[in-house]
Amino acid sequence: MRLFSIFTVILALSGPVLAAETGPATITVTGEGQVEAAPDxxxxxxxxxxxxxxxxxxxxxxxxxxxxxxxxxxxxxxxxxxxxxxxxxxxxxxxxxxxxxxxxxxxxxxxxxxxxxxxxxxxxxxxxxxxxxxxxxxxxxxxxxxLEDDASAIDEARRRAVADAAHKAALYAEAAGVKLGRVLSISEPAGFQPRGPVMMAEASFAKGAADVPVATGEVNLGASVSIVYEIAE
Missing domain, CATH: 3.30.70.2970 (Protein of unknown function (DUF541), domain 2)
Structure with missing residues (x-):
């Protein structure tokens, strides 16, 4: 009887732990988005x-x-x-x-x-x-x-990052022979700061007579997002 009681207690304690480990199957992907714009x-x-x-x-x-x-x-x-x-x-x-x-x-x-x-x-x-x-x-x-006001460009980069993540998740699900379910979470990396500005290859010149020639080029602003999808039954 004493051994049976101990075994019953062990099962009672281990039950919630096993339940916590049996969550829904998921696919986690990271999306990247970039926007190029002329600097001002x-x-x-x-x-x-x-x-x-x-x-x-x-x-x-x-x-x-x-x-x-x-x-x-x-x-x-x-x-x-x-x-x-x-x-x-x-x-x-x-x-x-x-x-x-x-x-x-x-x-x-x-x-x-x-x-x-x-x-x-x-x-x-x-x-x-x-x-x-x-x-x-x-x-x-x-x-x-x-950019003096880069909010709209960064928002567009975030939209592209989400679209990139969705594309990757769909591709992985198709390759694995499963179906995507609902989105469980969306997050940016901890301490994330939008990337930019970065000089691009295409350049024009802002130059006056006898002035220092300056290549303005384009700026590149980027965003990153992590999305967790549930795998549908």
Whole structure:
């Protein structure tokens, strides 16, 4: 009787576990969607790097040059809201040549001020770059293109991702000789951020007389989705 009671308890405990493991058969697929579009804005990371015998002289020269660069940006019709300081550094410059008994020697100071600029008129990008360089900008960290309002493009990329997932699920079901049932879940990857913008091969040129030539190309925005389908009986 004691052994029978123990066996009954084991069955009672194991029953819910077995039931939890016998869910519906499913097919899980991941869909990808991409949308290409002509950009309507550019982001430029530029700045000024200066050197000086003292920290004060290096920073002073840098501040003067950056002020001239910002004034030129405003003269090029760049609004205040589209100009943002993105990096500011000041530090010693060392001589590691061993002329100081093997110890690094400070030979001057280096100041750097980086500014991120949004250019809403693509035809003006070349002129903006040419203008700021003439005013003292000597550092260019990057140039990228994008859409001022990319919500509709990203929504379309998501629709294409769902259609891609549905196509894959139908193909797998056909190959396996089963039928698709209802959708059990739809999810984007954790921490998902729409991909883009990425430069594409096709390019046109936004260029004025004597301006820096700039290839605007296309931007590519992408989305990803995971869908779980039930396999119909």
């Amino acid at each position: 804005m550019a982001m430029v990371s530029l700045g000024v790097t200066t050197e000086g015998d003292t920290a004060s002289s290096a920073l002073g020269a840098n501040s003067e040059a950056v002020a001239a660069v910002i004034a030129r940006l405003k003269a090029e019709a760049i609004e205040d809201r589209d100009i943002q300081t993105s990096g500011l550094s000041l530090g010693p410059r060392y001589d590691y040549g061993g002329s100081n008994g093997g110890q690094p020697k400070i030979t001057g100071y280096l100041a750097m001020n980086m500014v991120t600029v949004r250019v809403r008129d693509l035809a003006a990008v070349g002129g903006v770059l040419d203008g700021v360089v003439s005013e003292g900008a000597n550092t260019l960290n990057g140039l990228s293109f994008g």
